[in-house]
Amino acid sequence: MTFINSACPHDCPSTCALEIEVLSPTHIGRVRGAKDNTYTDGVICSKVARYAERTHHPDRITTPLRRIGKKGSGKFAPISWDEALDEVAQKFLKIESDYGAESIWPYYYAGTMGLLMRDGINRLRHVKKYSGYHSTICVSLAWSGYLAGSGRMSGVDPREMQKSDVIVIWGTNAAVTQVNVMNHALKARRDHGAKIVVVDTYRNATAKQADLFIAVKPGTDGALACSIMHHLFKGNMADRAYLKKYTKDSDILEQHLTKHTPRWASQICGISEDEIIRLANLIGENKKTFLRLGYGFTRQRNGANSMHAVASIAAITGSWLYEGGGALLANSGIYHWDKTLIEGLDAIDPAVRLLDQSRIGEILTGVPSTLSGGPPVKALFIQNTNPMSVAPNLNLVRSGFEREDLFTCVHEQFMTETAEMADIILPATMFMEHDDFYQSGGHQHIHFGPKLITPPGECRSNHEVICDLAKRLNASHEGFNLSAREIIDQTLVKSGWNNLETLEKEKWFDVQPDFETSHFINGFGHADKLWHFRANWSEQQKVWGVEARKFQDAGLIQEMPALPDHWEVIEESNLSFPFRLVTAPARHFLNSSFTETTTSQKREKYPTLMINPLDAKSLDIGQDDWIMVSNERGSLELRANIFEGVNSGVVIAESIWPNSAFKAGLGINVLTGSDPSGPVGGAAFHDNHVQIRRA
Numbered sequence: 001m002t003f004i005n006s007a008c009p010h011d012c013p014s015t016c017a018l019e020i021e022v023l024s025p026t027h028i029g030r031v032r033g034a035k036d037n038t039y040t041d042g043v044i045c046s047k048v049a050r051y052a053e054r055t056h057h058p059d060r061i062t063t064p065l066r067r068i069g070k071k072g073s074g075k076f077a078p079i080s081w082d083e084a085l086d087e088v089a090q091k092f093l094k095i096e097s098d099y100g101a102e103s104i105w106p107y108y109y110a111g112t113m114g115l116l117m118r119d120g121i122n123r124l125r126h127v128k129k130y131s132g133y134h135s136t137i138c139v140s141l142a143w144s145g146y147l148a149g150s151g152r153m154s155g156v157d158p159r160e161m162q163k164s165d166v167i168v169i170w171g172t173n174a175a176v177t178q179v180n181v182m183n184h185a186l187k188a189r190r191d192h193g194a195k196i197v198v199v200d201t202y203r204n205a206t207a208k209q210a211d212l213f214i215a216v217k218p219g220t221d222g223a224l225a226c227s228i229m230h231h232l233f234k235g236n237m238a239d240r241a242y243l244k245k246y247t248k249d250s251d252i253l254e255q256h257l258t259k260h261t262p263r264w265a266s267q268i269c270g271i272s273e274d275e276i277i278r279l280a281n282l283i284g285e286n287k288k289t290f291l292r293l294g295y296g297f298t299r300q301r302n303g304a305n306s307m308h309a310v311a312s313i314a315a316i317t318g319s320w321l322y323e324g325g326g327a328l329l330a331n332s333g334i335y336h337w338d339k340t341l342i343e344g345l346d347a348i349d350p351a352v353r354l355l356d357q358s359r360i361g362e363i364l365t366g367v368p369s370t371l372s373g374g375p376p377v378k379a380l381f382i383q384n385t386n387p388m389s390v391a392p393n394l395n396l397v398r399s400g401f402e403r404e405d406l407f408t409c410v411h412e413q414f415m416t417e418t419a420e421m422a423d424i425i426l427p428a429t430m431f432m433e434h435d436d437f438y439q440s441g442g443h444q445h446i447h448f449g450p451k452l453i454t455p456p457g458e459c460r461s462n463h464e465v466i467c468d469l470a471k472r473l474n475a476s477h478e479g480f481n482l483s484a485r486e487i488i489d490q491t492l493v494k495s496g497w498n499n500l501e502t503l504e505k506e507k508w509f510d511v512q513p514d515f516e517t518s519h520f521i522n523g524f525g526h527a528d529k530l531w532h533f534r535a536n537w538s539e540q541q542k543v544w545g546v547e548a549r550k551f552q553d554a555g556l557i558q559e560m561p562a563l564p565d566h567w568e569v570i571e572e573s574n575l576s577f578p579f580r581l582v583t584a585p586a587r588h589f590l591n592s593s594f595t596e597t598t599t600s601q602k603r604e605k606y607p608t609l610m611i612n613p614l615d616a617k618s619l620d621i622g623q624d625d626w627i628m629v630s631n632e633r634g635s636l637e638l639r640a641n642i643f644e645g646v647n648s649g650v651v652i653a654e655s656i657w658p659n660s661a662f663k664a665g666l667g668i669n670v671l672t673g674s675d676p677s678g679p680v681g682g683a684a685f686h687d688n689h690v691q692i693r694r695a
C-alpha cells in the first residue's frame, strides 16, 4: 500500500504531518502521523485517524445548489456550475452598483488552514474593495495580550519540553485540542520526571494526567498570575539581573504587586493560598519551567489582560535563559511569508471599512455602531466557516441570516447550518482533493499537502472558485491566473523558503529560529527589545490595524489596566444567574467539523452540562436529567452530567454540537455574548453567567 505525505488542514495548533494511504484514484484508506516528523512524532488525534469516514461521507455536497424553498427551509435543487457562478456574479455586480462594494462581505475562517485555500478569498476582496474582515473569533484576545508583553508572536521550540523540569499547561485542554503537546509533556515526565501542572476551570482530560491541578474560577487567571509574581518577588525567586537587562518597568510592577498576595488571589480564584504558594515555589525553584499557554483562559472579557499577566511570569524568573524554560503561545511570528500573490496585498485600500467577524449578528441585523459608518451588508460570500453554529449571540446571528434582502453564497463540504441559510451553495473539495501548503501555529514546520485523489461529484477547491468568480466580476490580479501549484511554488520562492519541488522532496521544512531568537536572548520584539510589564493597549490597536480603519470599538481600551491585574469586567454570576458557564471544546469534534461523522457522534453521545454534585443536589437534578440553561441572550436544554471535577458554581458544556441536537433548534452559542473585548475585539466564549433548572 502507498502512504503519501500530507498535513492536517484543520484549525488546530498541532498541524500534524500526516501519511495518507491512497487506495485508488478516488479513495483514501488509513491516515497516520509521520513518525519521522520530530514534532508530530507519529501521534495524531483519533478523529483524523478516521478521516476516510469524513472524506467518503454520503452526505458530502457534490453539486452546486440553488434554494427553492423559504430561507432556511433546507430545500435546494441542483444547478450547473455556470448557472451558479453566473448568478452569484450577477447578484454581486448589481449589489455593488446599487449599494457600493462595501455592502458585500467575504466571510471566511480556518476550516482549512491551507494558506492558499483559506486566505485566497482576500485577493478577491482586496481587488474588489469589498468590506474588510477583522478576525476576532479565536486568537485576538490571546495574541494581543502576549504581544503587549513580548512584541513578537513566537516562543520556545515545543520539542524543548524534553529538557523541562516543570511544564505548566495553562488554560488549554491539550489532551483534546492539540494532542502532541501532551505527547511531548508525558515523554518528559517519563524520561526525567518532569512535573506537569494544569491550570484550568475543570478536571478535563489534560488535568486528569497532571501532577498538580489548579482549578481556577473562570476569568481569574490574571489574579493568580499576579499572586505568583508577588510570591516570586517576596521569596527572592525573581531574577533581578534578568529583569534589569531584559525587561521594562519591573520596579513599578513589584511595587504594584505588593497587595496582590496569595491570600488576596485565593478569594478571587477560588483556590487555597497553599495551592498558590506551591505552584509559585515550583515555578520559582525550577528555572526550566515551560509555560505552554492556551487560548482557553483568554476567551474571557479580561482575556488579553490575563494572557499578558500569565506570560509575564516567565520574565520574572528569567526562565527564558534556559533550555526547556520560557513560554509558547503560538509561533505565527516565525514565518516570513510574502503573501501578495495569495492575498492581493498590493490591492489593499486602507479606506475600506473593517467588519468584526464575531459581531456578525449585529452586523447582519444592521446595528449601526457595528457598520463603521458604511452601508448595510447585502451579500455574504462564505468559505471554511459555519457561523450559524459557531458565532456568539446565535439568536441574533440567525435573525441576520433570515433577512430576505440578504444574498448568501456558501462554499461548503457539508450541509452545515450556514449552508442551510444560503441562496446558492457550492460544493467544496477536501484537503487530499486539492494542493495546498501549511504553516504550523503550535510548532515550526511548513508542510505541503498534495492533491491525492479526485474529488467526488463536481466539488471544486476554494482557489478554483475564487478565480472563476474573479473573471465574472471583472477582477484582475496575477494570482487569479495561476494554478494552485504555481501560486504555492512562487510564494515559497518569494518568501525565501526554497521552492515547491524541494518542499515535496524534503517532506517539510523545519523553520524553528535558533535558541537565541526563540528565547528572546537577542531581545524581545519591541523597538527597545525589552519585555513590557506595562501593556500599551493602544499600540496593540495599531498593530492589529483597527485604529485607523473606521473600526467602531477603538474605545475598548479605555478601562484596561496597563499593569497585570484582575480586571473586573467578566460576566460575574449574581442572584439571577448564579452559575458561570464555560463552553470548552469536545474531544471528537473540531469546532463544528466532525459533527457529521457517525463515530464522533457516538463517542460524544449527546450534549451535556457538567455540574458539581452539590449544585445538582440543591437543584434536585439527577444524572442525565434534562436541564434548562438560560441567560439574557437565550436558553437551551442539555442533559446533566454530575461531575465532582467541576467546582460548585461553574458548569461546563463541551461543544460545539450541531443546532439540530437541541430541542429549540439552536446550539450553545445562544448563551454566549458577542460584545467585543479589549484591546481589539474578540468573543468571550467561556465567560457567561447562566441560571439552571430541571426542565
Ligand SMILES: Nc1nc2c(c(=O)[nH]1)N[C@H]1C(S)=C(S)[C@@H](COP(=O)(O)OP(=O)(O)OC[C@H]3O[C@@H](n4cnc5c(=O)[nH]c(N)nc54)[C@H](O)[C@@H]3O)O[C@H]1N2
Binding pocket: 011, 012, 013, 138, 170, 171, 172, 173, 174, 176, 177, 178, 199, 200, 201, 202, 204, 216, 217, 218, 219, 220, 221, 294, 295, 296, 297, 298, 299, 300, 582, 583, 584, 585, 586, 587, 588, 589, 590, 591, 655, 656, 686
Ligand atoms: N478536539 C478538538 N480540538 C480542537 C478544537 C475542538 O473544538 N475540538 N478546536 C480547535 C481550535 S479552533 C482552537 S482555537 C484550539 C483551542 O484550544 P484550547 O486552547 O485548548 O481551547 P479553548 O477553548 O481555547 O480552551 C479550552 C480550555 O480552557 C479552559 N478555560 C476556560 N476558561 C478558562 C479560564 O478562565 N481560565 C483557565 N485557566 N482555563 C479556562 C476550559 O476549561 C478548557 O479546558 O483547539 C483546536 N483543537
Ligand SMILES: Nc1nc2c(c(=O)[nH]1)N[C@H]1C(S)=C(S)[C@@H](COP(=O)(O)OP(=O)(O)OC[C@H]3O[C@@H](n4cnc5c(=O)[nH]c(N)nc54)[C@H](O)[C@@H]3O)O[C@H]1N2
Binding pocket: 011, 109, 110, 111, 112, 117, 137, 138, 382, 383, 384, 385, 386, 387, 390, 391, 411, 412, 413, 414, 416, 428, 429, 430, 431, 462, 583, 584, 585, 590, 591, 592, 593, 655, 656, 668, 669, 672, 685
Ligand atoms: N461556544 C463556543 N463557540 C466557539 C468556540 C468555543 O470554544 N465555544 N470556539 C471558537 C473558535 S476558537 C473558532 S476557531 C470557531 C471555529 O468555527 P468554524 O470556523 O465554523 O470551524 P470549523 O469547524 O473548523 O470549520 C468550518 C467549516 O469549514 C469547512 N471547510 C473545511 N475545509 C474547507 C475547504 O477547503 N473549503 C471550504 N469551502 N470549506 C471548508 C468545513 O466543512 C466546516 O463546516 O468557533 C468558535 N466558536
Ligand code: SF4
Binding pocket: 008, 009, 010, 012, 013, 014, 015, 016, 044, 045, 046, 048, 049, 177, 178, 179, 180, 590
Ligand atoms: S491533532 Fe490537530 S493537527 Fe493533528 S491530526 Fe488532529 S486535528 Fe489535525
Ligand SMILES: [Mo]
Binding pocket: 011, 137, 138, 139
Ligand atoms: Mo479557534
